[in-house]
Amino acid sequence: NAGVMQNPRHLVRRRGQEARLRCSPVKGHSHVYWYRQLPEEGLKFMVYLQKENIIDESGMPKERFSAEFPKEGPSILRIQQVVRGDSAAYFCASSPTAVFNTEAFFGQGTRLTVV
């Protein structure tokens, strides 16, 4: 998938714990997107970030979820006090411009399981 690295690939958390998902975009890409895929559903947009800025978080739940893309280092999606309904595959994508088109690439995803 053209270099978008997500880790961990699998994450198991007990209810109430925190989950941190990391995404390193393709080198040179400064635009990062997070999507979530619940079981039996398509991918749903969560948040779009540029370096140090949240541009669009219209798909992010209002509570417990946060995202950042610092000047240095990977983008982080943080879920506090996880619940069973947070169990899903979380995909990160990056692109070189603000347009999500053919030059955007997805990572392999982090599969979060809340037990």
Place this chain on the structure above:
Amino acid sequence: DQQVKQNSPSLSVQEGRISILNCDYTNSMFDYFLWYKKYPAEGPTFLISISSIKDKNEDGRFTVFLNKSAKHLSLHIVPSQPGDSAVYFCAASPKNYGGATNKLIFGTGTLLAVQP
């Protein structure tokens, strides 16, 4: 509110025949459409796209057709190969100010199985 719909959760096709995957959308403001292919435990990979100003785009064995009046697009794969077996997602991009867009609306996917 499902703005992009893939009504067939699965499709089975014989190797060498044509696979036709369908997608319907409700928002007339969508101006760019993409198809992604996804294998289990992997991220979606881009397959082919089409702008709303066109009605057809072809790339090798893959052709996407867009019918704006019906708000319908389809992906044709011919000839189908066993390696094409995967989940196929249709995605639409809403037009923003200035034409740039930064998020996709995905359908629920169609699982294609190509039988040898």
